[in-house]
Amino acid sequence: SQRKPQELIPQVASPVRVKSPTQGVVVSIADGILLSEGVKKGDLIAVIEQLESVTEQRRQYSALQRKSEVASSRVEAAQRDLEAARQICIAIEAQIKTLEAAKRTYAVAINEGLEVQAKELDVRSNLDTANVALKKAEADVVKVETELQFAEEDRVASEREIQDLKVKMQQVERVQILAPVDGKFSYIATSTVSNTVKEGDVLCELIPDSALPT
Numbered sequence: 201s202q203r204k205p206q207e208l209i210p211q212v213a214s215p216v217r218v219k220s221p222t223q224g225v226v227v228s229i230a231d232g233i234l235l236s237e238g239v240k241k242g243d244l245i246a247v248i249e250q251l252e253s254v255t256e257q258r259r260q261y262s263a264l265q266r267k268s269e270v271a272s273s274r275v276e277a278a279q280r281d282l283e284a285a286r287q288i289c290i291a292i293e294a295q296i297k298t299l300e301a302a303k304r305t306y307a308v309a310i311n312e313g314l315e316v317q318a319k320e321l322d323v324r325s326n327l328d329t330a331n332v333a334l335k336k337a338e339a340d341v342v343k344v345e346t347e348l349q350f351a352e353e354d355r356v357a358s359e360r361e362i363q364d365l366k367v368k369m370q371q372v373e374r375v376q377i378l379a380p381v382d383g384k385f386s387y388i389a390t391s392t393v394s395n396t397v398k399e400g401d402v403l404c405e406l407i408p409d410s411a412l413p414t
Contacts, residue, residue, distance in 0.1 A: 215386045215405035220397045222375055224248040229403055230388050238384040239406070246377040246403050251396060257369050264362045271355035278348035285341045292334040299327040382409040 220226075227247040233239060306320035383406035397403070 214411070215407050216381055216383065217402050218245065218377060218380065218404045218406065220246075220248060220399055220401045220403055221377070222248060222250050223396070223398050224251040224375065225396055226393050226403070227374065229390060229393060230385060233385075238409070239379040239382070241379055241382050243379045244376055245379050248375045248377065248397070250373045250375060257365065261362070261365055261369070264358060264365060268355060268358035268362060271351055271358050274351035275348065275355055278344055278351050282341065282344040282348055285337060285344050289334065289337045289341060292330055292337055296327065296330045296334060299323055299330060303327060377403065379406065381406060383407050383411075384409070 225248065227249055229246045230239075231247075233243070233245070239245060302323045303320065306323060310317060310320060385404055386407045387402075387405040389401075389403050
């Protein structure tokens with residue numbers, strides 16, 4: 201739940217307003233600073249994560265996730281195609297083995313004077329066709345293996361980019377806001393902590409020590 205803005209001390213002089221220099225998410229305001237201690241000029245009084253940086257990194261992360269998913273899909277498709285191409289090679293090799301056995305059988309029959317020349321020629325023709333088909337299938341295997349390699353490289357690269365971006369997202373650009381004067385808080389916009397502020401929004405007000413009664 202959001203806390204109400206705090207009025208810390210009675211306003212006895214015109215306060216110095218400390219405004220957000222950028223649009224972003226307020227990480228902290230006056231964190232750990234005691235009212236009785238006040239602040240010195242240059243003390244850290246607020247931290248803001250720049251919204252533009254956060255938004256852009258989230259956009260990049262989503263784009264990289266989509267890129268990784270596409271690469272993974274390509275890998276899976278290439279793996280399926282490779283398996284199919286290898287199975288075709290196996291089937292053709294089995295066919296060639298059968299045809300070569302038939303060719304040898306017919307060659308023996310021809311030597312024995314049997315009338316099987318037509319069948320032997322048909323086997324030769326089928327064997328030539330099968331050998332051509334095998335060369336094409338083997339070329340397809342090489343092609344798909346190359347596609348798989350590229351897809352794997354793209355997937356690995358995408359995953360590496362995602363990991364690198366995750367590290368950057370943990371180191372999002374933060375703006376530190378320092379006290380402009382010595383003084384004490386008269387107002388702190390505590391409700392803005394963890395919320396988004398626009399450039400120019402008042403984060404807190406300080407009564408300068410020089411304006412406080414002694």
